[in-house]
Amino acid sequence: MTDKQERLLNFILDFHKEYGYSPSIREMAQGMGVSSPSTIKAMLDRLEAKGMLTKSSGRARSLTAVKHEEDKGIPIIGRIVAGVPVMAEENIEGYIPVKEFLRNSNGGFFLIVDGYSMQDKGILPGDYVFIQPCKEISNGQIGAFRLNGEVTLKTFKRSEDGIFLLPANNDFQPIPVTNDDSFEVIGRYVMLLRFREQGYHF
Structure with a gap:
């Protein structure tokens, strides 16, 4: 344009x-x-x-x-804790102009990581994780989840013992999801963006 x-x-x-x-x-x-x-x-x-x-x-x-909102770039929506869950901030904090890397974002958005529980997967505080919205997620996939009104980034695990949200750091414990919990899959983790002084890095 x-x-x-x-x-x-x-x-x-x-x-x-x-x-x-x-x-x-x-x-x-x-x-x-x-x-x-x-x-x-x-x-x-x-x-x-x-x-x-x-x-x-x-x-x-x-x-x-x-x-089109996508003309501005991919929206950044609050923070997601890679540690214990924290209430999500549902405001758009800004946009990242990376459409050339994400040709079809399909309503996806970035969340800013806060915490170290996913560090063994290479996800660190301050990283921007791109989340593709979905209602279901496969076993072993990393995703963004809302548990009892709070949002966290973890690996999804379903077994005969139930559903667990797994950290990637031995200092943190798996989070069990029970029938009494309010649980929702927000979306799956697709990519990570890390800013450096020279710019951003995928």
């Missing part, structure tokens, strides 16, 4: 937010400082082709601008 296309998209978003409907081509031209309505129409056609705009056929002022 070019700078002019992004300006036009933002103009449409702001106009709709203020007035509750989309601007006309003439209003877009005025707002963009463009003299030719055909220039605006060509930009609209390109934005629509890129999936950044949708419009209803036969309806005036029916443009809907789509501001």
